[in-house]
Amino acid sequence: MALPPTGTTDQTFLREVDEEYRREQAAQIFRRYGKLIIGAVVLALVALAGFLYWQHHKQNVAGTQGEQYDAALRLAESGAADKALPELSKIAADNDSGYAAMAVIAQGSLLLQKNDAKGAAAKFAQVAGEDDYPKPFRDLALIRQTSVEFDTLKPEVVIQRLKPLTDPNSPWLGTAGEMVATAYLKAGKRAEAGKLYGQIAQAGDKVPDSLRQRAVQLAGVLGVDAIDQSKETKTQ
Numbered sequence: 001m002a003l004p005p006t007g008t009t010d011q012t013f014l015r016e017v018d019e020e021y022r023r024e025q026a027a028q029i030f031r032r033y034g035k036l037i038i039g040a041v042v043l044a045l046v047a048l049a050g051f052l053y054w055q056h057h058k059q060n061v062a063g064t065q066g067e068q069y070d071a072a073l074r075l076a077e078s079g080a081a082d083k084a085l086p087e088l089s090k091i092a093a094d095n096d097s098g099y100a101a102m103a104v105i106a107q108g109s110l111l112l113q114k115n116d117a118k119g120a121a122a123k124f125a126q127v128a129g130e131d132d133y134p135k136p137f138r139d140l141a142l143i144r145q146t147s148v149e150f151d152t153l154k155p156e157v158v159i160q161r162l163k164p165l166t167d168p169n170s171p172w173l174g175t176a177g178e179m180v181a182t183a184y185l186k187a188g189k190r191a192e193a194g195k196l197y198g199q200i201a202q203a204g205d206k207v208p209d210s211l212r213q214r215a216v217q218l219a220g221v222l223g224v225d226a227i228d229q230s231k232e233t234k235t236q
Helices: 010-077 081-092 098-113 117-128 135-152 155-166 173-186 190-201 209-221 229-235
Strands: none
Touching: 010 081, 010 098, 081 098, 098 117, 098 135, 117 135, 135 155, 135 173, 155 173, 173 190, 173 209, 190 209
16 A cells, blocks of 8 residues: 655545545445345335336226216216116225225115115125225215114114214214114113213214204203203304
8 A cells, every 4th residue: 555645644544545445345345245236226116116106006096986986976866877886886896995985885875765775785784894995984884774774673783883983072973873872762771862862962063953953852851951062152
């Protein structure tokens, strides 16, 4: 190794030696592992490209399904339910999609319009029991299924199905709560029914006015002083 040029400090010379040593180390590592490093980088880039393509593809599929869903609903609204059902079946074929869940629920609604309660309940049950569907759709389908089957179900079955949806913070408190409260009454559990009607009455804007007013009246009949707090708040 050559001596440092005149005027070069020891610190500068040592830094240059250190940099040269690091370059030599890097060269040795690359000669030994270069192909592996390049391969790993290429694989990472391929994986990233695949992920970005998958995201783009899912967005395109969702956009296409949205258009197909809207077109099927327009057919149904125009009175062509028989043509809408097979179109909805195409969307429902992808069982990992929110649009697929909505398509099956829409099929159930159309069957219900055709007075096919059994077929409608089966469609709603299909969504309610499919874990791949988003939870809000499964909850909605369970409510629709229970509503269709309500008169044929034992009160205990209704309570078991829907009680988890009657939490005060649940968006389904109104609809699910009213069915569960009615089931409590059918089972002779007046105290539980009155308490639940009271919760519905005090749910504020989470529950439609008509349902909340009905809950206030029924809670009162059952001996529960249910105050419509949302209206009191508005008048203050």
